[in-house]
Amino acid sequence: METKAKIEIISRKAINPFSPTSPQCRNLKFSLLDQIVPPRYTSIILFYTANTNQNIDSSSTAHSEISNSLQKSLSKTLVHFYPFAGRLKDNTCIECSDEGAYFIEARINCQLSEFIKEPDPNFLSHLLPTSDPKGAELVGRVVLLIQLTVFKCGGTAVSVCASHKIADASSMCEFIKSWAAMARDHDEVVHPEFIGASMMRPTTDPSIEGRLEAPGESFVTKRFVFDVSKLANLKAKIGSGVPQLVPTNVELVSAIFLRCAIAACQSTTGCLKPSLLYQTVNLRTRMVPPVPEAAIGNLIWGFPVVVEEASKMEVGDIVVKMRKGLIDFCNEKANRFKGEDGYSFVFESFKVGESLKMGMNMYFCSSWCKFPFYEVDFGWGKPTWITCPMYSMNAITLMDTKRGERIEAWVTLEKQEMAMFETNEELLAFASINPSLIT
Incomplete structure (x- = not known):
């Protein structure tokens, strides 16, 4: 443009x-x-x-x-x-x-x-x-x-x-x-x-209020679009290696992002620092009984995915960590966000999260996939394109494309790390950089 x-x-x-x-x-x-x-x-x-x-x-x-x-x-x-x-x-x-x-x-x-x-x-x-x-x-x-x-x-x-x-x-x-x-x-x-x-x-x-860390001039935001058909082979490969695990597209894109972001950071700093990805979860459907879909406010929480060793950086390994983290979260924690027990749990988790920032590279993933925004019709038709421009440091925001055959990702990283990230061959095997929306 x-x-x-x-x-x-x-x-x-x-x-x-x-x-x-x-x-x-x-x-x-x-x-x-x-x-x-x-x-x-x-x-x-x-x-x-x-x-x-x-x-x-x-x-x-x-x-x-x-x-x-x-x-x-x-x-x-x-x-x-x-x-x-x-x-x-x-x-x-x-x-x-x-x-x-x-x-x-x-x-x-x-x-x-x-x-x-x-x-x-x-x-x-x-x-x-x-x-x-x-x-x-x-x-x-x-x-x-x-x-x-x-x-x-x-x-x-x-x-x-x-x-x-x-x-x-x-x-x-x-x-x-x-x-x-x-x-x-x-x-x-x-x-x-x-x-x-x-x-x-x-x-x-x-x-208790979270700090707003808006990205400064040293950070850059870019748009990547992942082809779901290109993820299919990777999904099958991981599924064949780990019985009963069929990764979701969001898990695969998040894992590829984390792997490539860690590699970019390692290339620019010369060292592999322990890294943590916070994966956002919608609590409404995870609680028992479920909270009404029409509940307005913040009913979200992030569970951590930690990568500390180079040997655990493969996409399949990260996906396994993600799935285990999600299952553990849903089974042990999701239903604790109520009453006094929830109050203590959230307060302590917040303090632990703040302390982790001191020793790890922190990344954040938020998925807007599956929300029916493309059905929003004010009376003159459905949207041609929808985007959620979030600008947060070391973050990726995901959203389905109109026909669901791709996943759009907005990624914000430090400039030098982005230069390495966007040239990563593994990333480019699945994603295009800012492709045209005109077909």
Whole structure:
């Protein structure tokens, strides 16, 4: 995409709930898991191709109707998701004050096809409402920020940033699905359940909040796309060597990432340092009984995968560690995230995790695979492309592509390590670097 592309802000406004929040719901307390999450935003961008039956441009009445529809349906959705219209109050709660979500309307002077021909990770951030100077001023206070960006061809991008204090990937999915259903006048609106604090009481210890370690100038983010068909042979090979183990695609991609990241670090530093990958787990389906899918908040946890020896760096070995770690977590820990036992468990695990950072290379994997974001239809069709531009040090974020035949990975590493990582032949046997989205 040409770097000359510029974004022009057309309007900024607060979108309030269609009806006021009841007085007894005016404060939503965080759970302990919400408190641990660093003060950042969960972000996603949904791209929509223009209706080819209409000859329209970014100034057309059609796009005014799209914007109005999004705003009206958002207002109605916020009645149910009322904390999303509130304001963050330190690390204890959200004041459900109905002050509203922040909505930006913008246009960009390029075609959507230009933009997705070779997506630019750095420019993608400019489509987020948190990149707008006035939007940036609200970061840390406003729970929900949204930006509608219209391309010259009539295509659109809907960017959603919600405070991670209340929105993990599952929460984001439930909110966006409900918003889209409301825009289409359908009856599929989710009735969210804000039950986190009742499951696990918050703490008054201010040190429990995770540190926000945003990548500095020495880090770079790049997009890699893994071909599922190329993973099939590796999956079969590992499965034949380890009885009853059929790796998932997410396990394989995560293991390849960790192996290649460790190799890149070893090449640049000259030594093999013990490494740890935190693999994120959605607790909703792991607890007994399962927590409702509509439970909003942070119901996620990471289990560690540790690699200390060069002999244990093969992808198959890492996958075995991952599967064992997941099974152990589900059997022994997943159901402990409740009540006083859960409180003690989380508090101690957080302290242990903080101490591990001192002696190991830390990597983080978050998977958005299997969430039905590609089904999100606001009334003008399903998305052409979806991406979740997360910029965290030593991290990989995974998402299915539209047809499910590939897995898109956004990787952030130190520049020198990325230079080694992206030339790793083992990686390139399964993945392409920033391929075009135009077929």
